[in-house]
Amino acid sequence: MVQRFGAFRELRPSGAGWHLPWPIETVRTVNLGKLNSTDVQARMLTRDALLVNVMATIQYQYTDARAALFAARDPDALVRELGESVTRDLVGAHTIQQLMGSIDRAPLTDAVRSALQQPLDAMGLGVRIVAVNLTDVQVPQAVLAAQRE
Numbered sequence: 001m002v003q004r005f006g007a008f009r010e011l012r013p014s015g016a017g018w019h020l021p022w023p024i025e026t027v028r029t030v031n032l033g034k035l036n037s038t039d040v041q042a043r044m045l046t047r048d049a050l051l052v053n054v055m056a057t058i059q060y061q062y063t064d065a066r067a068a069l070f071a072a073r074d075p076d077a078l079v080r081e082l083g084e085s086v087t088r089d090l091v092g093a094h095t096i097q098q099l100m101g102s103i104d105r106a107p108l109t110d111a112v113r114s115a116l117q118q119p120l121d122a123m124g125l126g127v128r129i130v131a132v133n134l135t136d137v138q139v140p141q142a143v144l145a146a147q148r149e
Contacts, residue, residue, distance in 0.1 A: 001028050001065050008066060030065035031074045035130060038080040043140065050096045055136040057082045058116070060129050065125025075125055079116075083132070086115045099137045109134055 002009040002019055008127040012027075019025045041055045060079055072078050090112055090132045091099065112132045120127050 001030060001069060002026075003028065005029055005088055008070065011065060018098065022043055028069060030062055030068050032062050032065060036060050036062070036063065036076065038076060040080060040084045041088055042084050042088060044091050046091065046096045046099060048095045052091070052096065052099060053098075053136070053138045053141055054087060054099075054134065055093055056083065056112070056133055057131075057133045058129065059131045060127050062126055063128045064126030067124055071123060071125045075127060077131075078123075078125065079120070079127060082119055083112075083116055086112055087132075090115065096139075100139075105134050 001011050004020070004024060006026075009025065014029075019027055029143045037057055037059050038057060041053070043053055044049060046052055058079060062075075068075055088106060094108065109132045113129050116132070120129070
């Protein structure tokens with residue numbers, strides 16, 4: 001992407017090309033094929049009011065170079081914070097047995113992915129959520145004994 005005096009000028013395909021020197025134009029590269037990843041780790045309450053540590057990984061790709069550079073100051077942090085919020089909301093709708101049991105977590109991760117994609121599309125961020133993986137759900141050590149009782 002070429003910027004002239006800091007404003008968007010044009011999108012160019014990869015390869016050789018020329019541009020005016022630095023103070024006038026800058027070239028910024030956005031890799032649309034790269035799979036980005038961010039980790040979400042938070043303590044949250046379940047539906048039955050028990051505390052759990054949830055760790056999730058969100059994988060996403062940029063779909064629009066212009067939106068990825070100009071729609072938000074830090075799109076990676078925005079994906080992480082929205083992911084934590086959506087995960088907190090959807091995990092709070094489940095009981096501890098549902099989260100820690102041997103049930104299939106695929107419906108929960110699919111719900112997190114689609115619920116996370118909606119606000120990103122509404123903001124025009126140019127990001128597509130590829131996958132959400134709940135890597136670990138644990139009861140914190142400090143409250144483990146109290147929750148067992």
